[in-house]
Amino acid sequence: MSTSSRSNTGGEIPLIGPKRRLVQWLASLLILLIPFVRVGGDSLLRLDAASRTLLLFGARIRIEEFYLFLLATLIFVFGFLLVTMLFGRVWCGWFCPQTTVCDLADWLDARVARLPKPVAAAVRHGGYLLLSFLIGSNLVWYFIPPGEYVRRLASGELGMVAGITLVSMLLLVYLDLTLVRRGFCKTVCPYGRIQLLTTEAGTLTLEFDPERKDECIRCAACLRACPMGIDIRDGLKIECINCGRCLDACRLVMAKGKRPGLFHYTFGGSGGSPSALLNRKSILLAGVLVLLTVVLALGVTHRREATVKVQRSASAEVKRLSDGTIVNFYQVFLENRSTQAAAFSLEAAPVNGYRVELVGPVRELSLAPNENRKVDVAVKVAPAPPANMALEIRLMRDGKVIATSPLPLLVN
Ligand code: SF4
Numbered sequence: 001m002s003t004s005s006r007s008n009t010g011g012e013i014p015l016i017g018p019k020r021r022l023v024q025w026l027a028s029l030l031i032l033l034i035p036f037v038r039v040g041g042d043s044l045l046r047l048d049a050a051s052r053t054l055l056l057f058g059a060r061i062r063i064e065e066f067y068l069f070l071l072a073t074l075i076f077v078f079g080f081l082l083v084t085m086l087f088g089r090v091w092c093g094w095f096c097p098q099t100t101v102c103d104l105a106d107w108l109d110a111r112v113a114r115l116p117k118p119v120a121a122a123v124r125h126g127g128y129l130l131l132s133f134l135i136g137s138n139l140v141w142y143f144i145p146p147g148e149y150v151r152r153l154a155s156g157e158l159g160m161v162a163g164i165t166l167v168s169m170l171l172l173v174y175l176d177l178t179l180v181r182r183g184f185c186k187t188v189c190p191y192g193r194i195q196l197l198t199t200e201a202g203t204l205t206l207e208f209d210p211e212r213k214d215e216c217i218r219c220a221a222c223l224r225a226c227p228m229g230i231d232i233r234d235g236l237k238i239e240c241i242n243c244g245r246c247l248d249a250c251r252l253v254m255a256k257g258k259r260p261g262l263f264h265y266t267f268g269g270s271g272g273s274p275s276a277l278l279n280r281k282s283i284l285l286a287g288v289l290v291l292l293t294v295v296l297a298l299g300v301t302h303r304r305e306a307t308v309k310v311q312r313s314a315s316a317e318v319k320r321l322s323d324g325t326i327v328n329f330y331q332v333f334l335e336n337r338s339t340q341a342a343a344f345s346l347e348a349a350p351v352n353g354y355r356v357e358l359v360g361p362v363r364e365l366s367l368a369p370n371e372n373r374k375v376d377v378a379v380k381v382a383p384a385p386p387a388n389m390a391l392e393i394r395l396m397r398d399g400k401v402i403a404t405s406p407l408p409l410l411v412n
């Protein structure tokens with residue numbers, strides 16, 4: 001893909017557009033293709049609503065561990081704010097799917113403009129609907145794997161929640177393309193408003209060269225190129241998405257007179273400097289980001305590789321044997337949260353003055369990665385313990401305690 005154009009005089013005109021389009025396509029393809037990528041037989045990234053589990057790079061994060069997910073979300077949000085402080089609305093112009101979809105719709109409109117009106121309208125709206133369906137499906141793929149989605153859709157068994165999500169997204173995108181488009185970025189999108197809080201004296205922005213204002217021939221090419229319909233010659237505007245189209249348009253116009261374009265990217269505008277970004281706000285933001293990242297890293301590295309939970313067995317009563325031994329019955333739930341198969345065993349923690357015995361299939365419990373297992377066990381305690389005695393079950397691996405859980409004890 002060429003990133004420059006040739007001027008009348010034969011010189012190369014460096015253009016931003018091809019680079020921006022490449023980034024836009026790669027970002028959109030990434031969002032589309034992530035649901036197809038599998039790691040260890042599971043989706044790379046998917047929220048499995050049925051089991052309330054987030055599948056993330058081969059790990060299964062259950063609802064009880066959602067603090068990790070929350071931390072990752074906070075890191076994403078704070079990282080986003082920091083990037084906006086440094087590079088302005090570069091996300092909007094270069095990465096945002098809304099911008100890419102609007103660009104595609106603009107491209108389609110231009111292609112069908114010369115067709116007879118009814119044909120153009122049919123092709124246009126057909127294209128919008130197809131795009132909307134693809135985007136709606138893409139959203140559902142982050143909850144239902146694409147293969148299963150196609151099977152369920154074809155057999156009419158998509159399910160109510162997935163069906164409502166698909167239809168709602170399809171309608172939203174279709175209405176967006178038909179009625180709103182860039183109006184969404186100008187008025188509805190909260191990210192544009194957030195930018196008001198994050199813009200600093202050194203934030204990257206597009207600037208109309210203040211020293212060469214007189215060279216402007218008022219051709220309005222920059223205005224026509226701007227998808228947001230703004231005139232940045234008057235100064236930075238909140239609607240500007242840093243897409244660089246005005247810059248390219250002016251470069252092409254000015255190249256005819258062998259002069260450079262009148263716009264350029266700059267940190268902080270004339271008189272500004274990137275060093276202005278080193279202020280209290282950015283340092284605080286970066287500090288919070290580092291802190292959250294450290295907490296997440298600690299959370300992930302100290303994440304238990306397996307868990308054990310205990311529930312009294314509802315179907316069996318407490319037994320008192322003739323020698324006074326008390327027997328309680330439990331259901332023990334094991335989960336191997338690691339990405340490796342492992343063999344576990346269960347033990348009762350010793351209690352001074354008592355013999356605590358675990359009876360049942362408690363040795364060599366092999367669990368595949370992310371596998372759950374329910375084990376029925378009995379716990380014998382002798383001599384007869386007091387009602388408030390604390391018992392504990394231990395999940396062991398290679399002689400080490402991996403996890404523990406209290407055993408609720410009944411004596412009669
Ligand atoms: S002013 Fe320039 S960079 Fe900003 S949105 Fe318009 S064309 Fe894009």
Ligand code: SF4
Pocket residue numbers: 215216217218219220221222223233249250253262
């Ligand atoms: S494209 Fe350049 S020369 Fe034409 S109006 Fe805009 S700033 Fe002026």
